[in-house]
Amino acid sequence: MTEPNSVAAVMAQLAEAQAARAEPSLTSRQRRARTIARLAAVQALYQMELAGEGVETVITEFQTHRFDADIEGEALAEADEDYFGEIVRGVITSQRAIDTAVTKRLASGWRLERLDATLRALLRCGAWELMEQPATPKEVVLDEYVELAKAFFDEAEARFVNAALDGVARDARG
Incomplete structure (x- = not known):
């Protein structure tokens, strides 16, 4: 088992990947x-699940307290707070459809509830973007969430995220 990458390493890997498959209408x-x-x-989704807090409470907490801080030297203040809110609200609003789409891509007999809470949050966010943000290239969504998975897990889980989200992409985008 490999050690998960630091957030700084993941951000560097994502920057590299973005250079190759950038969202055309966005600056670096x-x-x-x-x-x-x-x-x-x-x-935020992880926190909501563990603490049982509501979506608006968590969004407000992030906007009021977390976006002024940093994680391993990565400033959260640089976040697109509107997009953050869009993702979190979108996942909660569409969670039933998202969970159905993700569950369809799990191995036979597996349930979403069996997965680690962070892994569920990664898959739900990625699936929401694939299903609800067609202007964002599939490759960008896959790269982003696979690299984020590497921040929390080893390579096996990152490959799992890639396979599951690639399946959701095929289902959602043809």
Whole structure:
């Protein structure tokens, strides 16, 4: 088992990947802000699940307290706070459809509830973007969430995230 990468290493890997498959309408600063928003959204969903807090409470907490801080030297203040809110609210609003789409891509007999809470949050955020943000290239979504998975897990889980989200992408985008 390999050690998970640091957030700084993941951010560097994402910057490299973005250079190859950039969202065409965004500047490099805007792409970085989206990456940080994605990371924060995963953290927010994880927090909601563990603490049982509501979506608006967690979004407000992040906007009031967390976006002024940093994680391992990565400033969350650079996050696209609007996109962060869009992801978190979108996942909660569409959670039933998202969970169905992700569950369809799990191995036979596996349930989403069996997965680690962070892994569920990663898959839900990625699936929401694939299903609800067609302007964001599939490759960008896959790269972002696979690299974020590497911040929390080893390579096996990152490959799992890639396979599951690639399946969701095929289902959602043809």
